[in-house]
Amino acid sequence: MKNLVWLVVAALIALAGYMLFTGKGPQEVAIEASEAINAPEVAEDVTNAAEDAAEAITDTVDAAGEAISDAVDDATDSANDAAEPAAQN
Numbered sequence: 086m087k088n089l090v091w092l093v094v095a096a097l098i099a100l101a102g103y104m105l106f107t108g109k110g111p112q113e114v115a116i117e118a119s120e121a122i123n124a125p126e127v128a129e130d131v132t133n134a135a136e137d138a139a140e141a142i143t144d145t146v147d148a149a150g151e152a153i154s155d156a157v158d159d160a161t162d163s164a165n166d167a168a169e170p171a172a173q174n
Contacts, residue, residue, distance in 0.1 A: 104114060 100114070104110065109117075
């Protein structure tokens with residue numbers, strides 16, 4: 086219980102020091118705190134941006150995979166075309 090009292094006293098001192106150094110009153114601090122509570126809106130925007138980025142990365146990887154697959158197919162066809170005359174002799 087004694088530790089809890091010291092914790093509350095420390096929090097009050099920190100709050101008073103913050104208000105003293107910033108020059109803000111209790112109402113302004115309360116408004117800032119309530120705005121911070123509305124942070125889920127910002128978190129939702131960040132989440133949407135991350136999902137969009139992940140989708141763009143997936144599309145890029147898929148396109149790169151298709152390009153590599155096409156390059157391998159072309160190389161295989163070229164190798165087969167080059168090997169046919171040698172096999173016929």
